[in-house]
Amino acid sequence: MATRVRPSNKRCAVIGGSGFLGRHLVETLVDRGYSVSVFDIRQSYELPGLTFHLGDLCDEQALLPALKNASLVFHCASPAPASDDRELFERVNIQGTRTVIQACLEAGVQKLVLTSSASVVFEGKDIKNGQEDLPYAGKPIDYYTETKIEQEKLVLQACDREKDFLTVAIRPHGIFGPRDPQLVPILVDTARRGKMKFIIGDGTNLVDFTFVENVVHGHILAAENLRPNSPICGKPYHITNDEPVRFWDFMSEVLVALGYAAPRFHLPYILVYGLALLLWLLSMILRPVLSFKPTFTPMRVALAGTHHYYSCDRAKQDLGYKPVVSLKEGIQRTVQSYPHLRKGA
Numbered sequence: 390m391a392t393r394v395r396p397s398n399k400r401c402a403v404i405g406g407s408g409f410l411g412r413h414l415v416e417t418l419v420d421r422g423y424s425v426s427v428f429d430i431r432q433s434y435e436l437p438g439l440t441f442h443l444g445d446l447c448d449e450q451a452l453l454p455a456l457k458n459a460s461l462v463f464h465c466a467s468p469a470p471a472s473d474d475r476e477l478f479e480r481v482n483i484q485g486t487r488t489v490i491q492a493c494l495e496a497g498v499q500k501l502v503l504t505s506s507a508s509v510v511f512e513g514k515d516i517k518n519g520q521e522d523l524p525y526a527g528k529p530i531d532y533y534t535e536t537k538i539e540q541e542k543l544v545l546q547a548c549d550r551e552k553d554f555l556t557v558a559i560r561p562h563g564i565f566g567p568r569d570p571q572l573v574p575i576l577v578d579t580a581r582r583g584k585m586k587f588i589i590g591d592g593t594n595l596v597d598f599t600f601v602e603n604v605v606h607g608h609i610l611a612a613e614n615l616r617p618n619s620p621i622c623g624k625p626y627h628i629t630n631d632e633p634v635r636f637w638d639f640m641s642e643v644l645v646a647l648g649y650a651a652p653r654f655h656l657p658y659i660l661v662y663g664l665a666l667l668l669w670l671l672s673m674i675l676r677p678v679l680s681f682k683p684t685f686t687p688m689r690v691a692l693a694g695t696h697h698y699y700s701c702d703r704a705k706q707d708l709g710y711k712p713v714v715s716l717k718e719g720i721q722r723t724v725q726s727y728p729h730l731r732k733g734a
């Protein structure tokens with residue numbers, strides 16, 4: 390009879406480990422003595438002792454070698470929200486996540502931690518101190534959100550104590566930090582093109598921005614607390630900095646620290662949202678003949694002009710979560726890591 394090697398509980402795999410969050414997670418896991426294998430469609434760095442497996446997560450045969458002997462898998466791969474490619478999101482976030490679950494079951498993985506998103510409940514309307522029991526967005530604003538909802542449902546529903554397969558979802562919001570390819574680069578690009586002069590709405594809307602190391606901390610706590618008798622099985626958890634801040638204050642602080650002017654003039658939210666919707670419709674209609682990606686998408690305008698901050702009381706209670714880096718320190722460390730994005734650089 391073939392003997393099944395019992396996976397070590399310090400052996401894990403990170404799907405999407407070449408990405409912004411994935412790489413920070415991998416580095417922390419290695420520091421904490423985990424043996425890590427990375428699965429991604431690209432390799433963005435090297436680290437001693439780390440095994441890289443290149444492949445598409447939609448391909449189970451490519452995934453299986455990366456999951457071999459791992460008791461724990463983190464799934465933090467997704468196409469970038471800016472791609473706005475419906476087919477790609479459906480293939481990777483929905484079909485691909487089914488494949489990840491199937492591969493985990495086949496490889497004897499015991500725990501799966503998904504990086505979901507707090508945006509799964511966001512429909513463009515204010516959310517103040519939102520709890521995890523808010524319903525999923527009935528009318529998600531973009532395909533990214535639509536497929537993140539389905540992805541989270543798939544992973545949480547797959548939690549099965551009988552099969553010795555436990556799952557949990559982490560819902561971060563507005564991740565920022567060194568090497569982030571999205572937040573600071575988009576902001577600086579917008580400023581360099583002279584488009585960061587306006588505040589959408591009255592500028593008082595509160596939002597969560599979460600330093601990447603806090604998100605990593607939340608993921609590892611979830612993994613280490615995921616046991617058959619624990620209350621966290623099959624549940625989602627908000628992970629934020631627990632310091633909601635005005636969206637426009639945060640943007641201004643980063644801009645000014647990098648040498649750019651803070652936005653000053655106000656535009657009515659409804660007007661900008663309407664324009665963004667029109668532009669988006671136009672880009673859809675013209676897609677067969679002309680491809681252009683508007684900076685001001687309805688989702689971005691909604692994120693910039695509404696309240697969206699979340700309670701992480703559930704994570705504090707069930708996971709013992711507490712942010713490890715304050716917003717102030719997170720902003721300082723982030724700004725210092727982008728010398729090439731300073732004005733004049």
Ligand SMILES: NC(=O)C1=CN([C@@H]2O[C@H](COP(=O)(O)OP(=O)(O)OC[C@H]3O[C@@H](n4cnc5c(N)ncnc54)[C@H](O)[C@@H]3O)[C@@H](O)[C@H]2O)C=CC1
Binds near residue numbers: 562565
């Ligand atoms: N950045 C943010 O503010 C937030 C991110 N999230 C979630 O966190 C996760 C990580 O996001 P980031 O690190 O910001 O993104 P990222 O784009 O830096 O990393 C995603 C990684 O997934 C990989 N990937 C994409 N498609 C793949 C495929 N078919 N097969 C294998 N690998 C594939 C990419 O190559 C990339 O390395 C995602 O699931 C995202 O939805 C959730 C909330 C906020």
Ligand SMILES: CC(C)=CCC[C@@H](C)[C@H]1CC[C@H]2C3=C(CC[C@]12C)[C@@]1(C)CCC(=O)C[C@@H]1CC3
Binds near residue numbers: 589
């Ligand atoms: C809180 C949260 C979920 C942030 C996610 C990151 C991005 C969605 C934002 C990072 C930079 C932001 C930004 C805008 C929208 C949202 C971001 C892309 C604008 C395009 C909004 C309209 C403007 O006036 C310019 C902004 C540039 C930066």
